[in-house]
Amino acid sequence: MKATIFSKVKMLGKWVLPFYLFTFLPLFTSCNKWLDILPNNEQVTDNYWQSKEDVESVISAGYSYLRQCVPTLIKWGELRGGALYTNSTNDAKLQDFNILSSNSLCKWETLYKVIGMANSVILYAPSVEDNTYYPSIRNSHLAEAYFLRAYCYLILVKNFKEVPLILEAYVNDQANFDKAKSSEADIIAQIKSDVRTALATGAAKGTYEEEWATKGRVTKWALYALGADVCLWSEDYDQCIEYCDMILNATDTFRPAFMSNTSDWYTMFYPGNSNESIFELNWDYSLNAINNNFSNLFTTTASSPLQPTTAAVELLKAETLALKVKGMTEDGRMGRMLLCTFVPEGSVVNTWPTAQRLYIWKYYGTDVPDIVGGVRAHTDANFIIYRVAEIMLMKAQALTMKGQGYWAEAVELVNRIRNRAGLDNYGGNEAYIADVVVQLNEQTLLEEVLEQKELELMAEGKRWYDVLWLGRVAGGRYKNEFVAKVLEGNQTTNQAWIESVLQDENAWYMPLPEADIEHNKLLEQNPYYSK
Numbered sequence: 112m113k114a115t116i117f118s119k120v121k122m123l124g125k126w127v128l129p130f131y132l133f134t135f136l137p138l139f140t141s142c143n144k145w146l147d148i149l150p151n152n153e154q155v156t157d158n159y160w161q162s163k164e165d166v167e168s169v170i171s172a173g174y175s176y177l178r179q180c181v182p183t184l185i186k187w188g189e190l191r192g193g194a195l196y197t198n199s200t201n202d203a204k205l206q207d208f209n210i211l212s213s214n215s216l217c218k219w220e221t222l223y224k225v226i227g228m229a230n231s232v233i234l235y236a237p238s239v240e241d242n243t244y245y246p247s248i249r250n251s252h253l254a255e256a257y258f259l260r261a262y263c264y265l266i267l268v269k270n271f272k273e274v275p276l277i278l279e280a281y282v283n284d285q286a287n288f289d290k291a292k293s294s295e296a297d298i299i300a301q302i303k304s305d306v307r308t309a310l311a312t313g314a315a316k317g318t319y320e321e322e323w324a325t326k327g328r329v330t331k332w333a334l335y336a337l338g339a340d341v342c343l344w345s346e347d348y349d350q351c352i353e354y355c356d357m358i359l360n361a362t363d364t365f366r367p368a369f370m371s372n373t374s375d376w377y378t379m380f381y382p383g384n385s386n387e388s389i390f391e392l393n394w395d396y397s398l399n400a401i402n403n404n405f406s407n408l409f410t411t412t413a414s415s416p417l418q419p420t421t422a423a424v425e426l427l428k429a430e431t432l433a434l435k436v437k438g439m440t441e442d443g444r445m446g447r448m449l450l451c452t453f454v455p456e457g458s459v460v461n462t463w464p465t466a467q468r469l470y471i472w473k474y475y476g477t478d479v480p481d482i483v484g485g486v487r488a489h490t491d492a493n494f495i496i497y498r499v500a501e502i503m504l505m506k507a508q509a510l511t512m513k514g515q516g517y518w519a520e521a522v523e524l525v526n527r528i529r530n531r532a533g534l535d536n537y538g539g540n541e542a543y544i545a546d547v548v549v550q551l552n553e554q555t556l557l558e559e560v561l562e563q564k565e566l567e568l569m570a571e572g573k574r575w576y577d578v579l580w581l582g583r584v585a586g587g588r589y590k591n592e593f594v595a596k597v598l599e600g601n602q603t604t605n606q607a608w609i610e611s612v613l614q615d616e617n618a619w620y621m622p623l624p625e626a627d628i629e630h631n632k633l634l635e636q637n638p639y640y641s642k
Contacts, residue, residue, distance in 0.1 A: 160235040163244040166252050173228035173259045174328070178392050180221050181405045181494045185417070187216075187270050187621075188572030193600015194423040194565055195574070197416055205621070207604035208612045212622035212640055219274070219624060222263045229260035230280040250314030257309035258329040258337060261302040262496070265341050268298050269576050272620045275634065276301060291633040292623075299345050306338040318365045325365070326384040326391050327493075332358055332367050333390035336497035339505050344576075346584065348509040355506035358389070358499065369499045373439075373533055376448040380473040380492060389497040396489035406490035409471040409570065417570070419451060419469055422600045426566060427451055430534065439533045444472070447532055447566040452476070471570045495571060500528055504564045511556045512584070518548045518556055528563050554589070557581070579619060587616075615639050 159165060189195040190206035197203055204210040210217065233256050236249055260278075267274045276293035278301070309315055315331035335357040342351035358367060370376070370387045379385045384393070394403040408417045419427065427446030434440045444452050451469045474492045503524045510521040522544050526536045537559055538547035561577050568574070582593030594613045598606050612618045617639035628634055635641070 160239050162239065162241045163248055163252075166232055166236045166239060166244075166249075169228050169232055170252055170255050170259075173225050173232075173256070174392070176221055176224040176228065177259065177263075178394075178494075179404065180225070181392060181403070182408060183216070183218075183221070184266065184494075185405055185408060185570070185572045187266070188575050189417065189570065190575070191597065192565075192574030192576075192578050193420055193596055194569050195417045196420045196601070196603060197418075198414070198603070199416055202416070203603050206601065208609055208618055209604065210621060212625035212628065212636065214622075217621055217624045219267060219271070219627075222267060223277070225263045226260050226277060227280070229256040229263075230278060232256035233260070234280040247314050250312040251316055254309040254312070254315035254331075254334065255329040257305040258334055261305035261309075261341070262337055264298055264302050265337070265344070268295055268302075269344065269579065270621050271623060271637065272617075273637075274298065274623070275631075289631050289633040292635060299341060302341045303338070303345075306334055306341070309334050310338075317363055323384055323393055323395070326388045327393035329390065332361075333497060336389050336502060339502060340497075343505050343509055344580065346512070348512050351509040352506055355502050355509070358502050359506065367499050369503065369527065369531075371527065371531055373448070373531055376531065377476070379495065379498060381476055381487060383493040383495075385498075387499045388495060389499065389502070391493045391495040391498075393493050394491040396491040402490040403492060403494070405494065406474055406492065409474045411470045411475065415470060417471075419471075419569070420600050421602055423565070423569065424451075424469070426562070430532070430566060433535070434533050437533060447569065450566075450569060473570055500531075500567050501564070501573070503528060504560055504567065507560045508557070508564075511553060511560060515548065515551075518551060519544050521556060521560065522547055525559055525563055528567060532566070554592070557589075582613075582616075582619065 186197075186202055186205065190197060190202060191208070196206055201214065202216060204214055205216050232252060236252050236256070239249070264274075264276070272295050273292040275290040276298050277290060281288070310331065315329070315334055316325075317331055318325045319328060319330075335354045339351050339354035339358075342348070342354060359369075361367075367389045368386050370378070370385065375385070375387075379387055383391065394401065396402060409415060427450065430447060431440055431445035431449075440449060444450075450472055452472050475487060475490075507521040507524040510517040510524075522537055526544075529535070529537060536542065538544075538550075561581065564577050565574055578593060578596050581589045581596065594610060597613060598609060601609055617637055620637055620639075622637050622640035623634065628636055
């Protein structure tokens with residue numbers, strides 16, 4: 112039987128115990144060491160924590176583990192959402208709502224590694240005695256740790272709903288490692304508390320000395336984005352809007368900023384770390400000769416593990432046709448700023464070929480003119496966690512739920528996203544927003560906001576959470592629409608099966624990993640999977 116987050120603790124395994132901390136080379140000379148160094152796993156005690164460099168080393172481990180999570184973050188965030196699908200037998204079990212707790216996609220252990228690193232920093236960093244470890248540096252490190260812990264718990268809540276809430280660093284083997292699930296409400300409250308605590312000292316950085324780190328490490332902007340995300344999820348719309356505005360209305364010289372020029376859209380993904388980025392996980396082959404760990408999900412072959420669904424392709428085609436009218440596209444590409452590239456069978460053609468292959472430009476493209484074979488020299492694209500366009504659409508989503516008096520501002524935000532993509536305003540360029548609003552209802556405006564999120568954030572691991580939010584929101588007001596969206600996007604299993612499964616709201620979440628259930632006597636399975 113495979114070991115788990117709890118059983119490995121019991122067996123003094125080497126990856127979950129925060130007192131099994133890490134010996135690194137110094138981490139201040141370049142981002143190289145942040146991108147490729149993982150722990151040597153030496154058993155240490157409280158004596159490990161002697162300097163700010165020791166704290167920074169453990170934070171670095173947290174980022175390293177989070178980078179390891181990216182393939183899982185993409186699959187969890189996309190496969191049930193109807194924009195991307197897979198033909199992988201194992202992974203298709205998730206998108207078809209037919210997954211068992213023994214499936215490898217249920218494993219959460221690496222996210223708990225990140226949480227373990229964060230818990231260690233939160234426990235030990237305040238007691239480090241180092242004359243050069245100034246309070247501002249210490250509190251900045253703590254802000255990073257609180258973010259990493261809170262972000263991981265939000266991802267776990269969105270996928271499992273209820274999970275063990277572990278806030279303590281295990282400092283000896285006498286601790287009780289059996290842990291029951293906490294309620295979603297308690298976990299959400301803890302996430303919000305972590306965000307507030309991280310921001311309270313004012314030490315969360317806005318920028319770092321190294322340019323890459325301003326986007327590749329946690330900043331106050333990332334904390335605002337996480338705060339907006341968790342508040343939107345919990346239907347705390349006023350607070351969501353406040354967090355969004357801390358980014359959108361910021362006046363800091365080096366704040367993240369929406370790039371309204373259409374041509375700038377590409378720079379978010381190549382070369383990355385753009386002005387619009389808030390937080391992204393970095394890879395750089397030129398520095399460490401290591402490719403990212405998710406590029407094999409998006410290949411340029413006909414058998415690419417993740418591909419746009421028929422429903423998503425239709426959205427991309429419709430957008431492309433609107434852009435073609437304006438002469439804004441090159442033949443062979445389609446969708447949100449030519450997101451998907453056709454690789455025609457044989458030779459380049461001037462229309463969409465009958466035999467066609469699609470690949471996601473975000474993770475392979477170099478520059479705009481490269482239509483066929485336009486791939487980067489190395490598969491080292493970054494993975495964006497948050498960017499400003501998503502914050503704008505989060506705010507539009509929250510405004511929509513607050514009532515008609517807020518819809519004009521929501522439409523303005525939607526129009527900025529549409530215009531950057533080369534599209535006309537929602538309702539037409541000649542229409543006044545006030546005239547558009549009076550023709551709307553909550554559902555139609557939500558549909559537009561969520562469609563813009565689907566197009567803008569496609570393949571960024573977000574779509575399922577927006578679809579799931581729709582099913583949960585307002586006491587299930589849009590449950591039927593939620594089911595319809597899942598059915599529309601799924602093309603790999605029996606539709607009647609999915610419709611039947613989704614009537615049980617517990618089936619909207621994944622089963623807890625089988626091995627953890629077996630080794631932790633207090634852990635109870637998601638009710639849908641324990642029948």
